[in-house]
Amino acid sequence: MADATAAPSVTSPLRRQPRQARSQERVRRILAAAEELFVAGGVGSTTTTNAIAARAGVPIGSLYQFFPDKGAILRSLAQLYAEQLHELLTAFFDRGDGRTLSLEASITAAVALTDRFLRDHPGYPAIFLDVQSATPELLAIEEEADVRLINHWSGLIALKASAEGSHLNAEEGHLIAYVLVKTVGHLLWLAATQEQGRRERLVAECGDLAIAYLRRRLTAACSPHQLCQALDP
Numbered sequence: 001m002a003d004a005t006a007a008p009s010v011t012s013p014l015r016r017q018p019r020q021a022r023s024q025e026r027v028r029r030i031l032a033a034a035e036e037l038f039v040a041g042g043v044g045s046t047t048t049t050n051a052i053a054a055r056a057g058v059p060i061g062s063l064y065q066f067f068p069d070k071g072a073i074l075r076s077l078a079q080l081y082a083e084q085l086h087e088l089l090t091a092f093f094d095r096g097d098g099r100t101l102s103l104e105a106s107i108t109a110a111v112a113l114t115d116r117f118l119r120d121h122p123g124y125p126a127i128f129l130d131v132q133s134a135t136p137e138l139l140a141i142e143e144e145a146d147v148r149l150i151n152h153w154s155g156l157i158a159l160k161a162s163a164e165g166s167h168l169n170a171e172e173g174h175l176i177a178y179v180l181v182k183t184v185g186h187l188l189w190l191a192a193t194q195e196q197g198r199r200e201r202l203v204a205e206c207g208d209l210a211i212a213y214l215r216r217r218l219t220a221a222c223s224p225h226q227l228c229q230a231l232d233p
């Protein structure tokens with residue numbers, strides 16, 4: 001049986017890694033141009049490598065030095081987004097307010113941070129909502145990102161629950177984190193496709209749903225001799 005806590009191996013889609021500053025800047029411009037075109041016109045056949053090279057202001061031959069095809073550009077963008085979101089949430093939990101906030105407040109803040117990231121990087125939902133289900137490589141990238149989030153949330157939930165009177169074993173903590181990441185993550189993807197007012201309501205519902213689920217699970221895990229205060233009703 002596969003280890004649910006182990007992220008799948010995702011290799012770099014680049015034909016070769018840019019070593020010099022000039023090459024790195026060229027790759028950055030190609031990815032930025034691709035993001036603009038994918039957001040404006042979708043990821044379909046109308047967005048070609050020629051169009052991406054033209055928008056980036058680089059010769060098509062230079063693009064092919066690093067990217068063998070449009071799929072490689074898609075995968076590179078997906079990996080970049082996933083890594084940036086991971087760094088943002090890790091900074092929040094390990095070095096920011098997430099260290100001291102209650103579990104309920106941490107969830108609310110993490111949902112808001114993720115939604116803000118999707119707003120600031122519209123290429124992320126543009127890619128995944130368009131072609132993810134038909135592209136195994138993109139599914140692997142997203143699964144890797146989910147595994148990292150689940151493992152992080154699992155540890156946080158166990159730590160805060162123990163400090164506040166609930167007793168969860170590792171398996172229970174991981175299951176709770178799995179449900180939260182998969183459910184809230186899917187709802188946030190859907191919210192990204194909605195108009196502004198409805199999107200804001202869906203994001204708020206994501207937080208309320210996660211908190212209600214945690215309240216029920218942690219209350220059930222309380223020691224019978226302690227008052228569970230992990231989440232205030």
